[in-house]
Amino acid sequence: MFQWKKTIYKTVCLSFLLIITVTVLQRGMAPNQFMQGQQQRELPPSEPLKSQKRDNSFSISSTFWKTKKEKAPVKEESVTAKQTKSWDVTTTNCSANQNFSKVDWFKGLEPNFQQFLLYRHCRYFPMLINHPEKCSGDVYLLIVVKSIITQHDRREAIRRTWGQEKEVEGKRIRTLFLLGTASKEEERANHQKLLDYENRIYGDILQWDFLDSFFNLTLKEVHFLKWVDIYCDNIHFIFKGDDDVFVSPSNILEFLEDKKEGKDLFVGDVLYKARPIRKKENKYYIPSALYNKNIYPPYAGGGGFIMDGALAKRLHKASETLELYPIDDVFLGMCLEVLKVSPVGHEGFKTFGIVKNKNSKMNKEPCFYRSMLVVHKLLPPELLQMWDLVHSNLTCSRKLNVL
Numbered sequence: 001m002f003q004w005k006k007t008i009y010k011t012v013c014l015s016f017l018l019i020i021t022v023t024v025l026q027r028g029m030a031p032n033q034f035m036q037g038q039q040q041r042e043l044p045p046s047e048p049l050k051s052q053k054r055d056n057s058f059s060i061s062s063t064f065w066k067t068k069k070e071k072a073p074v075k076e077e078s079v080t081a082k083q084t085k086s087w088d089v090t091t092t093n094c095s096a097n098q099n100f101s102k103v104d105w106f107k108g109l110e111p112n113f114q115q116f117l118l119y120r121h122c123r124y125f126p127m128l129i130n131h132p133e134k135c136s137g138d139v140y141l142l143i144v145v146k147s148i149i150t151q152h153d154r155r156e157a158i159r160r161t162w163g164q165e166k167e168v169e170g171k172r173i174r175t176l177f178l179l180g181t182a183s184k185e186e187e188r189a190n191h192q193k194l195l196d197y198e199n200r201i202y203g204d205i206l207q208w209d210f211l212d213s214f215f216n217l218t219l220k221e222v223h224f225l226k227w228v229d230i231y232c233d234n235i236h237f238i239f240k241g242d243d244d245v246f247v248s249p250s251n252i253l254e255f256l257e258d259k260k261e262g263k264d265l266f267v268g269d270v271l272y273k274a275r276p277i278r279k280k281e282n283k284y285y286i287p288s289a290l291y292n293k294n295i296y297p298p299y300a301g302g303g304g305f306i307m308d309g310a311l312a313k314r315l316h317k318a319s320e321t322l323e324l325y326p327i328d329d330v331f332l333g334m335c336l337e338v339l340k341v342s343p344v345g346h347e348g349f350k351t352f353g354i355v356k357n358k359n360s361k362m363n364k365e366p367c368f369y370r371s372m373l374v375v376h377k378l379l380p381p382e383l384l385q386m387w388d389l390v391h392s393n394l395t396c397s398r399k400l401n402v403l
């Protein structure tokens with residue numbers, strides 16, 4: 001298993017190296033010149049280097065495969081517009097909150113909760129990879145996927161299946177992956193380089209400078225909401241989900257057809273009156289020192305849900321009135337509560353699995369998947385296989401009418 005992974009990894013590294021070498025050779029330049037030349041050319045004169053640094057990676061990407069084509073001149077207006085509205089956090093300057101060192105209940109907490117609390121006040125981090133252009137113009141559906149740096153195979157499978165960017169009857173669909181930084185030291189250098197290449201090829205990565213850990217998923221949520229608030233002026237709907245789910249964009253479009261925008265749409269696999277888990281062994285365990293109420297506000301499972309664009313912006317503002325909570329989907333439920341918006345449950349979202357029994361045939365039934373909007377959980381090979389099945393000439397005995 002390990003050996004196999006290693007081989008894949010090596011192959012990927014080697015092919016990237018090959019691509020770069022070929023491109024560089026074609027241009028008759030040394031690698032350094034190639035990068036520097038690109039960077040200098042793409043840098044707008046008026047912007048500070050810091051905030052622009054990584055934005056170039058996309059500029060490079062757009063000219064990466066086309067060696068000859070001239071880049072369209074940047075218009076004055078768009079530059080000024082970007083300056084007034086862009087990611088405004090450029091440094092990480094956040095130290096541990098020393099206030100807790102004096103508190104007794106803090107000392108009794110598990111280390112991961114201590115870590116969470118010590119840095120809970122660190123609200124926003126700089127962007128390492130940005131793609132403001134993804135939200136420019138009219139975007140009907142923005143698909144955003146929570147991913148981590150090492151899961152490139154999942155991103156690849158999603159790009160080939162439900163994450164394909166396209167236009168359906170004039171409705172533009174765009175896809176972005178949301179990432180933090182590698183949580184393990186040994187992953188950081190190599191995987192970051194791979195991610196940079198991946199981003200040059202596909203241009204669909206947003207990355208922020210915080211550690212990708214389970215408790216930092218809420219950071220990912222608030223960073224994304226802030227991003228939407230800054231960059232997306234004309235976005236109709238957002239699908240946000242995990243990188244290990246099956247999604248049917250055509251069913252989502254069908255579902256959205258009769259939905260009015262600006263009606264605070266928030267729909268998913270909604271849990272009502274869920275209780276915080278107090279068993280320490282559980283992944284979702286929450287000590288009562290952190291949350292002492294008995295039930296959570298209604299919230300939609302983070303595996304996949306849909307909201308309208310205007311609501312996302314309001315959620316960003318609501319999020320800033322709350323302290324971060326370590327479970328991202330519960331946190332979003334808290335934000336909805338602030339806005340007095342109720343998330344709506346829908347049968348087509350199965351983010352907590354289809355049926356409890358993992359061995360049930362239902363879990364592999366393509367006719368079932370065909371009728372759903374989101375199903376948890378499918379890993380790349382299963383996802384590709386199910387996608388093909390669902391889009392084949394499938395004869396389903398009855399239409400599972402959930403839409």
Ligand SMILES: *[C@@H]1O[C@H](CO)[C@@H](O)[C@H](O)[C@H]1NC(C)=O
Nearest residue numbers: 091092093094095096121122
């Ligand atoms: C940020 O960093 C600078 C210099 O490193 C320091 O002087 C300043 O106090 C820091 N600000 C905060 C809010 O920690």
Ligand SMILES: *[C@@H]1O[C@H](CO)[C@@H](O)[C@H](O)[C@H]1NC(C)=O
Nearest residue numbers: 095096097098099100121122
């Ligand atoms: C620590 O406590 C002081 C005094 O109560 C407060 O002003 C400060 O904001 C606290 N620091 C953090 C990081 O919460």
Ligand SMILES: *[C@@H]1O[C@H](CO)[C@@H](O)[C@H](O)[C@H]1NC(C)=O
Nearest residue numbers: 115116119210211213215216
């Ligand atoms: C979240 O990310 C920040 C910045 O990288 C890090 O300091 C912090 O320890 C992380 N928190 C957790 C709970 O992993």
Ligand SMILES: *[C@@H]1O[C@H](CO)[C@@H](O)[C@H](O)[C@H]1NC(C)=O
Nearest residue numbers: 388389390391392393394395
């Ligand atoms: C699927 O069905 C269509 C129309 O019924 C037919 O033209 C096509 O050849 C079929 N494709 C396969 C792979 O069976």
